[in-house]
Amino acid sequence: MSLVKSITSAKSSNKLIKVILFTLVFINLIYFTSVIHNNNKERISSITSKLTSSTSGNNNKQQEQHLTDADNDKLSSSSNQQQQDAHETVLEEQEKEQQTQQQQSLSDDDIQFKKLVDAKLNSVKKNQGKYYMTNTDLSETKIKVPIKQFLKKYESAESWINKNELYYDPRFTLSIYLNELYMQYQEMSDEQLIDGNDNQHLIGGKINSNELPDISLPFNWVDWIDLTMLNKEFSKPMYQRLKCQDIQANSHSNPDTSYFCTDNEDISEETFQEFFKMGYKYKTQFPGFIINDHERHEHYCDNDYRVMQAKAYTMTHLLNPLKVIILGADKKDGNGGTFEFSVDNSKTRLTSSKLIDRYMESHGYYTRKQDSNIDTVRNGKRFFFDSSEDQNEVPDIIEMDYLSTWNQLNEKVVPKYLSPNETGYTNFLHMRDKNSIVLKESKFMEPPSIASQIEQYTGKPENELSPQEKLYLEGLQECSKYTDENEVRYFRMAVINPGDPRNRENEWGWHYDWRFFNELTHRTNIILDRLLRNWSKFAMEKGIITWIMHGPLLSWYWNGLLFPYDNDIDIQMPIDELVNLAKNYNQTLIVENPSEGYGKYLIEVNTYFHNRGISAEQNHIDARFHDVDSGIYIDITALSSSNAEVPKEYKQEKTIQLIDDLTKTNSNKEGAGNNGKQVNSENQLIFNDRRKHFYKIDQISPLKFSMMQGIPVMVPNGITNRLQFEYSKGLKSLEFDNWFYIKQLNLWVQKDNIIPILEDQTRTSNEDILKQIQPPSSLSNDQILKLLNNEEILQEYYLTRSLTRFHDFEKQVLFDDNGNDKPLDLVKYKTYKKGLKMVKPLRKALYEYENIERIKHHH
Template identity: 25%
Template sequence: MWSRRVGARWLRSHLSIIRKFGVLALLVFIVYSQLYLFHSGGTNETLKGWIDSIRSEQKLSSAEFAAYLYRKMKYDTSPNWIDTYTLNENLLTLPLGPKQGTKLRSIEELRFYESDPRLTWSVLLEHLQTAEAERKENRVVSFSWYDWSDFHMFNKLVSLQEVNFGCGFLYETAFELTQLEAIEKEINDVLFISDRLKYNDPKWMEATRKKEIERNDPVVYPESRCRRYSDKSRKFNLPVEAHQLDEQCRPEVFALQTRSYLLNHYKNPISLTLMEHDNSSYRVFVDPNDRSNIQQSGYLKSFLQKNGVTTVHNDNGNGNGRSGKKNPNVVFDHWKQYNIFLQSNTANHYRTVIPEIDKVSYDRDFVHLSDDLFEVNVPSIIEELESIENPNPHDKEYLESLKISRETHPALASKFLSEAAHITQFNGMGYHRDKRFFNGALIHDPLEYQLRLNALIRNWLKFTRSNGLITWLAHGTVYGQLYNGLTFPWDNDFDVQMPIKHLHLLSRYFNQSLIMEDPREGNGKYFLDVTNSITVRTSGNGFNNIDARFIDVDSGLYVDITGLSVSSTPLSDKLTSDYKKFSAIFDSKSYAKDKKWPERGEGLASMDIFELQNYTADHSDKFSSDQLKKIEELVNHERNFQQGTDKPESGSNPNERYWTNKELKAYNCRNNHFVTLELLSPLTSTVFHGVHALVPRKVAGVLKNEYNLPKQFGFEVFDGKAYLPALHSWFNYNVLKRFANSNSWNTKLQKIKSPISKLDFPDIKLLLDNMLKLGYNDLFTICYNAFNVTSYRYKEREIQFDNSSSKNEKFKLLHILRNDVAPQLSSPGKDPYMFNYERRMWRKVGATIGNTIMRAIHKAVETQASNELWSSYVATHEGRSELFITRNELGDVEIDLNNHGRKITEPNTILESDPF
């Protein structure tokens, strides 16, 4: 209800602007001429009820409503919902399938439902409150992936009543066309969108399904791989179950396979972690054996009964349920439920407390790292865990993991994390997706792709800060931040690092937890997976260079997490100068002579590589040929190194290298990336994708060890991409040249008057207009929504490199920027769930009102957005941006940061060195 009012206020306040474009009259005429469709079966009952309820409440015309919906979908990144989720209009009204729009009488009649966060959060929170009130000892919750991941395509198949399919539908290279068409005819909808048109091309189908076409006999799938059920009345599931994953198929097929595997075979998480902004988190343990969803567990029924539903039956519009008494239309208000939870004693019971953490450090502008953060005494931790009388499930998992790790030799560790690396016709993009949670290509939907990446990193940063866990941006991720406070748009994942001590704390408290974004901020759900070999700090056989992943369960996209620690890994060539200076005053052989090698584990892991080779020679039957080959390779590498090379530390053994690296304060991840404490600490507070983040003290110094960092910040072309400082963004260079219309190739476009590489300010408006005229609407949306975040990064850099201010003056201004301005930044991208929710509604509206009015709405809303964005550029350019003005409670200006900082013009050399 509240979210509707917010949207209506925005719309009413902007109607005069929209009307100036001369399009609204056309919208009104066309929409009203087609209004009969809303009331004569031209659209389904769900859409009709939704439209009528919002229009009636807000007194909006159909044209105004359609414009509002499109505007909110594309240019509103706030977490406000467009509608209210209720029992009758949402849960008991079928949202898809052959009976779409039908109203059920009871939750007992549900065969499927969409995992709307308002539904699942409300029911979970009510259950937690009830368990606390009843003081139940067994405080674990039942769990089903069905409630906490996207099963939209899956549910379309669950809704089927006539069409049948077998295991081949989940495992063949591509869907069989006749069967796919029969399914889509019954559900009156496409099964999937991305690449769907390719199925209509006979030549493409013949080439794609070649192996299926050439096969004479049907494939027999063993039950260990796929199981078939004959019960057509089965609820919340398909007639087939995938028990093994095989990505040798198209993305849409594999997405369906993974959903089935996830629901029926993959284990429950150990816990649910509920985030409260970036302040706190609450950990709820999950029953490992109870896979019931909220309807099967009785949680939903209990919720409804507590909200006055006695019969749990819909009255089907006649006022009479089975009891002859009308039940209330319950609202699932999860924001209200969460506020109640946070203020209750229940929250205190579930609050996560990590005794070893000083959360106050995150409130400082600089986070100082001590060298003890980069070593962990694992035997001592194991001893402590074994002494706990009643360890919780996370402690049990962590202890087991440490024991496995201590017994695992780096040369023999099997690969732990898995990627969907072999998906057919996916151009290797599966390497950037977790196999278990893969849920579709996304590469043909660049806007949703960017939204998911944006939500992913924002939630990782909020999650770690809420628990005081130290993490900083690394590799290509911090490189992207250096430019405009965002990741490079071509990156498919994120790279972050942690000190090894905090990686262990992450593993102990949250490994195998499903981490859920504060529902008042978004709807993200992320699975944390830490390898079972984190005590191994050298690359070994190279299978486990990544220590952990923070995985979006609705797409499989992830954050790569690596720990930095002391190890015996030979120093990288980039640290040759540091090593020569240090070795002149440090004798590693004498120093390490009487010291134990801390990396020695137990069993085979207690051996160095030469000892392991001798052991395998005597027990070769216990090892595979690949393992023996890898051991020989590592032996040769170590022997050559100890015999002397031109590398730093050459001639030293692993124990000597360990103690040299420790004293040098040079730390590495398992992928052999080194950084010194001097480059890292103190970590500097900044903003990345609109939320608080930490970066190394010497960002340029760190990046120079990995990349050929340019000296100048300005226009730049790299591998077909161009950075345009005036628009704060990277673009495909060929696309950018089309916007510029430099050669007047398109007479319908305006030609910019200045070169792209030295763009005059007025030409920004021409570029924005041309971008929209060429149909790059999604690219424009990304620029529009990210403007405040990218402007923040520009202002931060202007203050950092202002040579007219002292260091203390700059620190003071940066403190104001981070504490007073940063909290006002909105997300540079819309919540992915909410975007898809509104996009599905928009498509339904579009199917009703037709292409003509949709194009008119596009033009009206996007013309307005273009003018707004141009006004923001002008205000920033003229030094009067409201974003950088801090005011007191009376609205008086306290400080205007527009007047501070050095404008970064070309030429410059600010990327060559660090500001402090």
């Protein structure tokens, strides 16, 4: 490995690096074959493949495995282009030839207009205080903490373990957990060296987490979701707190609340003992009412009561995730790896765990109450060391900087990457290349029967099943009790009273999961952007193939952005990818790259996804990616073969072309050659989701990479025909729900912002506005400048201009002059795929916006 170190530190020419790399490959192949233990051969061969592919560039034949950050940077610099603002670079290459022609054809008025627009954009760039929403960097990552209130040594009535109120700050939580990960990796590395093991767990001078045992840590939702809105209740004496009767009085139809709510005073002692194991001491540390289930949709209530129900349920009854995955920082090759830990069974909150003491001791403070010997047990071996030597007394207040800890973790530890023997590894390699991806029909074939899968898993000793496999088996057993017609609805919503005075838009709450509901929000654009960003990162890291569909695909078609009025995201995947998601990542909490934000997202797979017919009980969604800070989510649906009847509209609509052969298709339902699956006359498999959407393979495959919101995503092969089928006017109409598409800005703008700039402000119907903004009429340069006088529109244009221009370019690659699908232009695709790199977040981190920036800028 000394050769790897020398390469990472060398500043040689490309030719010299290539010579060294070829030599390195040859030496390492011999070295690895003769020396490395058998159980490491597969991983080491992956590393040599990485080195080989760096010199040969043959990504199709060589498997790639990540080295250290420095290794990746140096190796890629000798063979790959530097692409910091990749979409801008591609645009510059594409537009060089056009700029001279455009400049010659521009009138004096157009030239002046361009200068004025550029001046407005420059004013945004120079005045970040005024236009603070355009700066998505984190501004306040450090936090001052009265630390003695968290430590056992200084326990008092003011300690958080004794207070009724809850403490929450994501920067505190990240500081503790990132530090613990770093410490445990250091301890495991030291243990390897103490035991006289070789240094295979080291690579390029860094600890390789891929070669060390998994880490298991305690977890409690109160440290990961803001439940402090309950503090208003906790500050009251028990007799003044809300009870179930108050929930009942605020609910529609005045329901019997016993099915979901129990008063604090009626909770059994046995149940409270379970609560106390989480790190609580007193019954007063819980609300006056305990929520143990969902209040039915027909018993909707006001916004605030629904939020309290969500917080109370999360505090006591929300099941812990099985695993936590922290997304790594992006690298030049597009993947930053992950840091992961399994969740133990303790459910202990931080205020009663040892993690805070360990944080303090690792930073040079002595926190033990009596003796100073710290007892560490790992892998059945016990280690003692004196913690008091050279340690300082604890101050009243300390400054925590989780970002510094995060950087330290990345500097010293290689994150986890998929290994060649893990599901999704081949996908992972293809997705890194950003080439089009061809899907086989086998990926859409309905999985083996539920009964056969149950037999497979019950045939194994229980102690050999992972927590994820046990959960998968439980889902199979539960699903086996039901059919498509009688299964129970799985996902449940935060249905609220549309007449609530706080509910200004008469919202019903159908787009929020009830457990994570945190009030109706107008921050949807922030949340959806971060949802899509982190789902894409996770899917890329784990080799999970998905693509955008339905509303998001339509909004992508227009300008490569999400509709500003949308409130959810729809993605699809083949059924075998959903099975992978269920078996390996169900109930996993995904944590946003800490250098970008504080988002947390729960992966949850519907128990009844094993039934593949059309669901009668609205189990149309197979999985969700929940934003646990708001309840907003991504809907995930799988496509699979089934015996579901193809709806009549597919027989009538020729643009979809399932179509003419359905008589033969249906007659073949029970055909021996088709195993009950539907095929058309060309023997193409017809597959569907659990609602009403049917497809054949060439409408989906090959998948093509694109950008949405500055995020790499995949889109299906057939786009315009499908969108025309689902949205008859969606590709042509410049208006939807009082939003109008302004082509000069590539943005949707609200009607109220357009009316003041119209020449005839007496004609304000949607039809009249359309006549003034679309060909043969259009908005003048002066009218566009007036629109840009609106600070929100100007900020949005500043943030999105380069992204929408890139989308205009890629539409030339994917569509003909009429906007319809055309055969892929491989030359242009090769050019534009260089720009398919994750860019900086388009929107601010939600926590920073709500708790720091908004307070700072709105006095």
